[in-house]
Amino acid sequence: MVDETLIVPGQEVYFMAAFTISLENGSYDKLDNFDSFDVIVLGGGPAGIAASTTAAEKGHRTLLIERLGFCGGAAVSGMSGTICGLYNSVEDPEAAQPQQIIFGFAERMRRALDIENGLTPPQIYGKTWVATHDCATYKKVATDLLRTAGVNILYHTEMVDVVMEDKTICGLILHTRSGFCKVRGKRFIDCSGDADIIFRSGLTTTKGNNGVIQNPSMMFKVGNVDVGRYLAYWGSDTISPPKVVDKLEKRKELIRKKVWLFPTVNPGEVLVNGTKITGFDGRALDVTNPVDHSEAEQFSIYQAKEFFKFLKEEIPGFTNAYFIDYAPEVGVRQTRTISGVDTLINNDVVTAKKRKDSIARSSWPIELHYGSKPKTEWLIDDYYDVPFGSLVPSEGHNIIVAGRCLSAEHEALASCRVTAQCFEYGRAAALATDVSLSANLNYQKIDGNQIADLMHDEGYSEGGLIF
Ligand SMILES: Cc1cc2nc3c(=O)[nH]c(=O)nc-3n(C[C@H](O)[C@H](O)[C@H](O)COP(=O)(O)OP(=O)(O)OC[C@H]3O[C@@H](n4cnc5c(N)ncnc54)[C@H](O)[C@@H]3O)c2cc1C
Numbered sequence: 438m439v440d441e442t443l444i445v446p447g448q449e450v451y452f453m454a455a456f457t458i459s460l461e462n463g464s465y466d467k468l469d470n471f472d473s474f475d476v477i478v479l480g481g482g483p484a485g486i487a488a489s490t491t492a493a494e495k496g497h498r499t500l501l502i503e504r505l506g507f508c509g510g511a512a513v514s515g516m517s518g519t520i521c522g523l524y525n526s527v528e529d530p531e532a533a534q535p536q537q538i539i540f541g542f543a544e545r546m547r548r549a550l551d552i553e554n555g556l557t558p559p560q561i562y563g564k565t566w567v568a569t570h571d572c573a574t575y576k577k578v579a580t581d582l583l584r585t586a587g588v589n590i591l592y593h594t595e596m597v598d599v600v601m602e603d604k605t606i607c608g609l610i611l612h613t614r615s616g617f618c619k620v621r622g623k624r625f626i627d628c629s630g631d632a633d634i635i636f637r638s639g640l641t642t643t644k645g646n647n648g649v650i651q652n653p654s655m656m657f658k659v660g661n662v663d664v665g666r667y668l669a670y671w672g673s674d675t676i677s678p679p680k681v682v683d684k685l686e687k688r689k690e691l692i693r694k695k696v697w698l699f700p701t702v703n704p705g706e707v708l709v710n711g712t713k714i715t716g717f718d719g720r721a722l723d724v725t726n727p728v729d730h731s732e733a734e735q736f737s738i739y740q741a742k743e744f745f746k747f748l749k750e751e752i753p754g755f756t757n758a759y760f761i762d763y764a765p766e767v768g769v770r771q772t773r774t775i776s777g778v779d780t781l782i783n784n785d786v787v788t789a790k791k792r793k794d795s796i797a798r799s800s801w802p803i804e805l806h807y808g809s810k811p812k813t814e815w816l817i818d819d820y821y822d823v824p825f826g827s828l829v830p831s832e833g834h835n836i837i838v839a840g841r842c843l844s845a846e847h848e849a850l851a852s853c854r855v856t857a858q859c860f861e862y863g864r865a866a867a868l869a870t871d872v873s874l875s876a877n878l879n880y881q882k883i884d885g886n887q888i889a890d891l892m893h894d895e896g897y898s899e900g901g902l903i904f
Pocket of ligand 1 (some may be wrong): 479480481482483484485504505510512514515516518522567594597616628630633678710767769784839854855859
């Protein structure tokens, strides 16, 4: 038995012993080859899929570590369900055609999902559009990309600690079904969403607005919906119309009063983003606390079922619907963010700030889930740029982040965290890692303009769609 209280950075002898025991048992032959990598990516969400695929395609020996048995992160395990952030925002989407504003890896995923019939055409969401993905197809497409690129994958493996030498991260401690082991790496890309490597390394992280973070949601899917009838009542906007909000206001048992519904690629199937998850006592939860996280999962069960009851009773087309399933886990929007060499601030978003060191454009609104009605603040006919430096922690030489844990102020994060942009953060982190390895540079020394140029040359905009 392993005493978990012994898990502290630097106890290499202990961890090597655990590793050796595993090898003696004969079950770690493969893991023996996993001892040292050029690039280690933690987390197989949108950012991690893009980062590890791109790093491996650049010729680096890359390991992807994921605690679950599949990739997709919140987009699959949380069934978050749509690719947001692909398109522009306009005053009246009914009278306009969507224009895609971000390409690169986001376009690669969009196209791959589309080819496999796993993505809807653009659907109106307020003043922009989204495309709803099928989670099974997402898993398949991600697996194809990672395997074709030659990424080494460790599923069912959790990173539980870091090994530091002279303030430099040189390895990670992993927990597997056969015990603990250690992997070494030259560069680390933290795509855990929670900035787990950064946190375990003792580097600075913050949480939301003075610790107040957005609420989680439990997504679920419903089958046998008369989609024609429901759309005739609901309208073409996936966001609830005022008459539905009025009905929700009358339901005391439902704590969220503005919701989204997405018809999927499967006939009669609707994805429901309709819950707000708190504690049973109504308190805001912080899911980095396992007690809060466990309570979130339990509270989710009841809120989702109550919302399904509401749909059946109140929304035309749902009378004969059945509950397909909850998402595998509660969807987490926000936990820790890093303190970066640059930070996307709220004002950058609302003033549509453009930057030379841009790694991604975004026209997604500030979509802040706090209170009974999520707040959406739109950026019409414009976009802002996300700076490269928001991925680079101000301390720690050989680590970079990608995804929703980037350095951003609270409301800015509520805009820039969506998946089209997360794909591009992953690609940018991998391109920067390529530069860091080949020029032997700390991430802090890398010129953001150079990464912006590489992003553009390798598929950033319409003009540069090169794969
Ligand atoms: C309810 C909800 C609805 C949403 N709706 C949409 C939407 O419609 N469209 C959209 O584009 N975005 C949506 N989002 C946002 C989007 O899903 C996330 O922001 C995005 O998935 C973040 O990507 P990521 O790669 O940064 O992290 P994540 O998707 O969170 O992935 C992180 C991965 O790291 C793994 N991991 C974490 N720690 C460890 C560890 N220590 N060891 C091993 N593995 C680890 C996790 O298992 C996970 O797979 C939604 C989010 C939520 C919660």
